[in-house]
Amino acid sequence: MNAPDKSAVLAPTVKLLINGQLVESKTTQWRNVVNPATQEVLARVPFATPEEINLAVSNAKEAFKTWKKTPIGTRARIFLKLQQLIRENMKELAAILTAEQGKTLPDAEGDVFRGLEVVEHAANIGNLQLGELANNVANGVDTYTLNQPLGVCAGITPFNFPAMIPLWMFPMAIATGNTFVLKPSEQDPMVTMRLCELALEAGVPPGVLNVIHGGEDAVNAICDHPDIKAISFVGSTKVGTHVYNRASLNGKRVQCMMGAKNHAIVMPDANKEQSLNALAGAAFGAAGQRCMALSVVVLVGDAQKWIPELVEKAKTLKVSGGTEAGTDVGPVVSCAALSRVEGLIERGIADGAKLELDGRKPSVKGYEKGNFVGPTVFSGVKPGMSVYDQEIFGPVLCIAEAADIDEAIAFINANPNGNGTAIFTQSGAAARKFQEEIDVGQVGINVPIPVPVPLFSFTGSRASKLGDLGPYGKQVVMFYTQTKTVTARWFDDSTTSHGVNTTISLK
Ligand code: NAD
Numbered sequence: 162m163n164a165p166d167k168s169a170v171l172a173p174t175v176k177l178l179i180n181g182q183l184v185e186s187k188t189t190q191w192r193n194v195v196n197p198a199t200q201e202v203l204a205r206v207p208f209a210t211p212e213e214i215n216l217a218v219s220n221a222k223e224a225f226k227t228w229k230k231t232p233i234g235t236r237a238r239i240f241l242k243l244q245q246l247i248r249e250n251m252k253e254l255a256a257i258l259t260a261e262q263g264k265t266l267p268d269a270e271g272d273v274f275r276g277l278e279v280v281e282h283a284a285n286i287g288n289l290q291l292g293e294l295a296n297n298v299a300n301g302v303d304t305y306t307l308n309q310p311l312g313v314c315a316g317i318t319p320f321n322f323p324a325m326i327p328l329w330m331f332p333m334a335i336a337t338g339n340t341f342v343l344k345p346s347e348q349d350p351m352v353t354m355r356l357c358e359l360a361l362e363a364g365v366p367p368g369v370l371n372v373i374h375g376g377e378d379a380v381n382a383i384c385d386h387p388d389i390k391a392i393s394f395v396g397s398t399k400v401g402t403h404v405y406n407r408a409s410l411n412g413k414r415v416q417c418m419m420g421a422k423n424h425a426i427v428m429p430d431a432n433k434e435q436s437l438n439a440l441a442g443a444a445f446g447a448a449g450q451r452c453m454a455l456s457v458v459v460l461v462g463d464a465q466k467w468i469p470e471l472v473e474k475a476k477t478l479k480v481s482g483g484t485e486a487g488t489d490v491g492p493v494v495s496c497a498a499l500s501r502v503e504g505l506i507e508r509g510i511a512d513g514a515k516l517e518l519d520g521r522k523p524s525v526k527g528y529e530k531g532n533f534v535g536p537t538v539f540s541g542v543k544p545g546m547s548v549y550d551q552e553i554f555g556p557v558l559c560i561a562e563a564a565d566i567d568e569a570i571a572f573i574n575a576n577p578n579g580n581g582t583a584i585f586t587q588s589g590a591a592a593r594k595f596q597e598e599i600d601v602g603q604v605g606i607n608v609p610i611p612v613p614v615p616l617f618s619f620t621g622s623r624a625s626k627l628g629d630l631g632p633y634g635k636q637v638v639m640f641y642t643q644t645k646t647v648t649a650r651w652f653d654d655s656t657t658s659h660g661v662n663t664t665i666s667l668k
Contacts (some may be wrong), residue, residue: 181367216520224368276328310338502555
């Protein structure tokens with residue numbers, strides 16, 4: 162929590178959303194929401210009290226009684242309306258997002274847009290939540306499934322996609338008939354709140370969507386609450402593992418999408434210009450604060466000669482405030498994040514990696530107080546070095562080398578994380594080998610950030626994901642519903658014999 166200062170006391174407060182009302186928290190614990198480009202305090206966010214958290218859950222539990230019976234068309238139309246409202250308010254949403262998170266305005270619109278795609282998908286829920294039916298599994302007997310909502314579900318989201326990730330969660334949970342309690346990141350909750358206001362305007366009934374704010378205590382309260390049936394978490398591996406273990410022990414369904422160290426392989430036959438452009442965008446865009454950021458590039462064979470050109474590309478990127486036209490790299494989210502990234506760059510040098518480009522302390526005119534670090538490139542990076550072993554979550558690209566594709570694939574599979582990866586090549590055989598042998602969730606073939614559209618689901622392997630089912634797409638319909646399998650026989654009274662059958666066979 163931040164010490165109260167004058168500007169903070171004057172800043173507006175972020176509200177809780179309980180039972181359809183935006184309410185002021187009665188807490189004594191507050192944190193400032195700070196513009197990372199200027200240090201201006203934009204708002205104060207409350208750490209909800211245990212009573213407020215219980216109230217949000219009990220309202221969600223009550224609302225579930227009627228919401229679960231609401232017809233499919235009524236549920237779907239709310240999301241048709243919400244997608245329209247999001248489109249109409251896109252500029253405002255992006256401006257709030259850039260102010261509190263730092264990413265550039267076009268990138269902020271991308272953040273909202275990728276969430277909007279999930280809202281569009283939720284509007285199609287009638288087709289997605291269909292059960293199955295087998296006719297005549299025995300004489301006069303049919304078996305069919307019902308995919309029924311679970312009850313109160315909860316979402317815990319990270320700071321880096323404050324629009325997209327809440328939209329991965331509550332639209333699909335609510336469209337499938339659940340009610341929801343969301344706990345956004347305490348670092349940038351404002352755009353999330355605006356999206357929730359739009360959801361109310363679109364017709365989400367009171368109690369169906371609730372929002373509480375806070376940090377560790379709020380998350381633990383969600384993990385422990387007996388009336389919460391399922392939890393969706395996106396964030397770091399450390400916190401996600403804690404949430405998974407604690408909530409699973411309490412009998413909840415849990416899906417945790419977690420940290421990353423995404424590698425790209427560049428084969429010597431790759432299109433050089435396209436590959437280097439893609440690498441620079443994917444490594445340094447959003448200041449490297451994407452869970453799908455490419456943070457390690459493995460140059461294979463002759464591609465190792467491309468380092469100087471990659472560094473030249475990185476140098477051309479403009480570092481500035483996210484609202485400035487032409488900015489490529491905005492600030493990192495907080496002063497703490499900045500000192501972490503700068504500290505890791507120092508450790509990289511101390512560990513013996515070669516600093517090809519040093520982005521520390523860039524001069525950014527008009528934003529002298531901002532949390533800026535420019536594109537930074539290390540070569541000669543090896544496992545055991547902190548810059549390789551840790552998720553830096555800043556605009557720092559590590560270059561490693563491999564003699565051939567087998568060595569490169571083995572290198573990536575030996576990393577504990579399995580979130581995203583990509584290969585750049587013109588060889589179909591190399592691409593197919595990569596796709597078959599790589600143990601990573603999202604795989605790009607000449608696509609640097611292969612985030613799946615909502616016709617599919619986000620995934621991950623090893624330390625990047627816990628739980629079987631991923632967010633959005635088909636998998637999340639399974640996650641947010643319980644399958645009930647009904648086996649039914651209807652007797653025709655005119656032909657029924659009344660003998661007792663003691664066998665379990667349905668023949
Ligand atoms: P984080 O783990 O610090 O925070 C995530 C959530 O957990 C927040 O709501 C926060 O309030 C809460 N939290 C923080 N510390 C906690 C604690 N000690 N106990 C309980 N709850 C706690 O993550 P972040 O820094 O906000 O986000 C960045 C991380 O998220 C990166 O590791 C990134 O890779 C990951 N991420 C993963 C995906 C994915 O789909 N795999 C997507 C986006 C971000």
